Amino acid sequence: MKILVIGSGGREHAIVKKVLESPKVTEVFCAPGNAGTAIDAKNVNIGVKEFDKLIEFAQKEAIDLTIVGMENPLVEGIVDAFEEKKLPVFGPRKKAAIIEGSKAFSKDLMKKYNIPSAGYETFNDSKSAIEYLKCSKYPIVLKADGLAAGKGVLICNDFEEAQKGVKLIIEDKQFGSAGDRLVVEEFMTGREVSVLAFCDGSRILPMTSAQDHKRAKDGDQGLNTGGMGTFSPSPFYTKEIDEYCKKYIYQRTMDGMKAEGRDFVGILFVGLMLTAEGPKVLEYNARFGDPEAQVVLPRMKNDLVEVCEACIDGRLDEINLEFEDNASVCVVLASDGYPEQFKTGYPIHGLHRFDNEKDYMVFHGATKLEGDRIVTAGGRVLGVTAKGKDLKEARRNAYEATRWIEFDNKYMRNDIGKAIDETD
Ligand code: AMP
Ligand code: GLY
Numbered sequence: 001m002k003i004l005v006i007g008s009g010g011r012e013h014a015i016v017k018k019v020l021e022s023p024k025v026t027e028v029f030c031a032p033g034n035a036g037t038a039i040d041a042k043n044v045n046i047g048v049k050e051f052d053k054l055i056e057f058a059q060k061e062a063i064d065l066t067i068v069g070m071e072n073p074l075v076e077g078i079v080d081a082f083e084e085k086k087l088p089v090f091g092p093r094k095k096a097a098i099i100e101g102s103k104a105f106s107k108d109l110m111k112k113y114n115i116p117s118a119g120y121e122t123f124n125d126s127k128s129a130i131e132y133l134k135c136s137k138y139p140i141v142l143k144a145d146g147l148a149a150g151k152g153v154l155i156c157n158d159f160e161e162a163q164k165g166v167k168l169i170i171e172d173k174q175f176g177s178a179g180d181r182l183v184v185e186e187f188m189t190g191r192e193v194s195v196l197a198f199c200d201g202s203r204i205l206p207m208t209s210a211q212d213h214k215r216a217k218d219g220d221q222g223l224n225t226g227g228m229g230t231f232s233p234s235p236f237y238t239k240e241i242d243e244y245c246k247k248y249i250y251q252r253t254m255d256g257m258k259a260e261g262r263d264f265v266g267i268l269f270v271g272l273m274l275t276a277e278g279p280k281v282l283e284y285n286a287r288f289g290d291p292e293a294q295v296v297l298p299r300m301k302n303d304l305v306e307v308c309e310a311c312i313d314g315r316l317d318e319i320n321l322e323f324e325d326n327a328s329v330c331v332v333l334a335s336d337g338y339p340e341q342f343k344t345g346y347p348i349h350g351l352h353r354f355d356n357e358k359d360y361m362v363f364h365g366a367t368k369l370e371g372d373r374i375v376t377a378g379g380r381v382l383g384v385t386a387k388g389k390d391l392k393e394a395r396r397n398a399y400e401a402t403r404w405i406e407f408d409n410k411y412m413r414n415d416i417g418k419a420i421d422e423t424d
Contacts (some may be wrong), residue, residue: 001305004058005030005037006048006078007069010332010365010383011290015069015304016041017361018297022305029061035374036364048073051081058087065090067308069293071147074266074286075101090308092199092266092286096257099264100286103183104145110281113256115249117281118186118273126170129182133162141185144169146178150214150226151339155187190275191236192282194292197250197270198307200316201263204250208299208323209237210292211417216339218415225339226380229416231329231391232295236274245272245279253284265311294330294363294383299323329398329417330385332365336411338379346376346408353404359387360401376407391417 001024005015013036019025020040031054033043046053048070058066066082068074068091077094091097098105110117118141123129133140142165144152152175156162169179197206210232216222249270257264269285269292288297297304301322310319335342344366351374354362363385366378384401388394395417402412 001025001064002027002061003029003305004044004054004061004063004066005033005041005069006054006066006073008032008034008037008048009069009290010363010380011288011293012069013037013040013363013365014293014297014383015067015288017363018300018304019067022303024303024305029057029063031057034364034377035367035369036362038369048078049076051078054078055081055085055087058082059085064088065305065308067091069287071097071100071285071287075147079266088312090266090312092264096262096264096266097286098262099257099268099284101147102145102181103143103283104181106284107183107185109253109256109260113252113259115252115256115281116278118188120183120185123170123182123184124180126166129166129170129184130163132184133159133166136162136184137186138162139187141187142166142169143183143185144175144178145181145183146175148175148178151175151224152178153224188273188275188280188282190273191234193234193237193272193274194230194289195237195245195250195270195272196288196292196296197268198311198316198319198321199254199264199266199268200311200314201265202254202258202314203316204254204268205316205319205321206242206246206250207296207321208232209234210289210295212289212292213413213416216413218413223339225334227289227291227332228334228413229329229331230289230291230295231395231417232292232299232327235391241274241279245270249279249281290365291330291332291363291380291383294361294385295328298361298385298387299326299328324387326387326389327391327394328385328387329391329394330363330383331398331402331412331416332380333382333384333402333405333407334380334411335366335376335378336409338411342379343409344376344378345370348374348376348381349406350404354401360397361385362401362405376409381407381410
């Protein structure tokens with residue numbers, strides 16, 4: 001089979017590596033990809049939003065399956081466009097990807113189908129939002145309705161901060177048209193867990209759990225980022241919690257989407273807060289997480305291509321998902337300054353150390369080939385993942401492997417997976 005992966009981050013490199021394990025696969029392409037996908041597969045120089053060109057490429061190359069990694073093309077209808085041309089594609093249609101594309105939609109869905117989540121109100125103008133915020137309980141959470149690369153969420157400690165936040169989102173349009181609508185949400189406390197699940201429109205099959213570290217600095221300080229590191233599984237996501245989520249969250253979400261005529265096929269990423277009152281949904285995403293994919297996929301025993309095909313064909317009941325009985329940790333090596341200003345173009349050394357290693361992997365995020373050199377090309381440069389018999393060992397291994405890589409401006413958090421030590 002010929003596979004096309006759409007996107008250019010660490011997540012897409014992890015998908016490329018996983019599909020290459022499939023005995024069914026003969027050739028893998030990635031559009032537009034990065035230096036890592038260029039080495040493991042073939043890069044195609046087409047942007048993720050150039051649907052016509054991507055379709056033309058898929059037709060010309062007779063691609064058997066396209067896997068969409070990124071949210072923006074999904075929300076803009078790439079799956080619908082491929083399906084129109086009878087091209088097999090894995091991901092939700094536009095109608096279903098709205099579950100990530102609009103936070104107001106997802107909150108209304110949760111309310112309508114009784115899915116546990118934080119209380120909320122939606123506003124279209126700053127005046128009514130500010131009126132509401134005058135008599136709210138603090139802290140409170142402001143969310144731009146649309147896609148904002150994981151950065152459109154503000155936690156405000158008092159009315160003054162909230163007022164500034166409303167101005168930033170609605171008036172200054174800090175997150176562009178994503179801020180045309182504003183969701184104001186009750187603040188929740190607890191442990192965060194990400195659960196990614198395969199969906200076939202009716203059925204939902206959750207993978208092993210993971211936890212992201214979204215803030216830029218150690219101790220969960222600094223700005224929100226796309227994710228600075230992950231570990232899997234989460235020791236806080238117990239069997240009981242899993243049972244609860246399957247019943248009251250995952251299946252209800254699938255059934256709700258179906259009832260709305262928005263059958264969800266693809267990866268549903270459920271961001272959970274494990275509160276004292278039980279698990280509640282923080283957010284939904286319509287694709288693999290980045291860097292969640294870099295810890296979850298390496299532990300998956302199944303053939304990813306087979307599972308994607310089962311989702312598309314609506315026969316997920318035939319799949320028995322299996323994960324290795326170990327743990328994995330991914331530490332993101334970023335450009336110092338991310339998510340704000342940073343310099344790029346620095347050569348990366350030490351990548352060869354990962355060749356022929358089974359339990360140590362390096363996933364390229366923002367890298368590019370410059371002649372025969374691999375250089376930094378963005379904020380989240382690489383994801384170093386290691387496995388271990390348990391989380392402690394995986395964490396030790398991952399941090400050891402981060403030392404194999406050198407580049408100017410290299411920055412990482414030093415406490416990825418540290419919370420897990422508290423349970424020892
Ligand atoms: P989201 O993009 O909706 O996942 O939000 C990004 C981050 O903001 C989450 O990972 C949480 O850490 C935080 N967050 C979002 N919503 C809430 C909430 N209602 N209460 C507390 N923290 C939140
Ligand atoms: N790591 C969070 C996300 O992919 O949205």
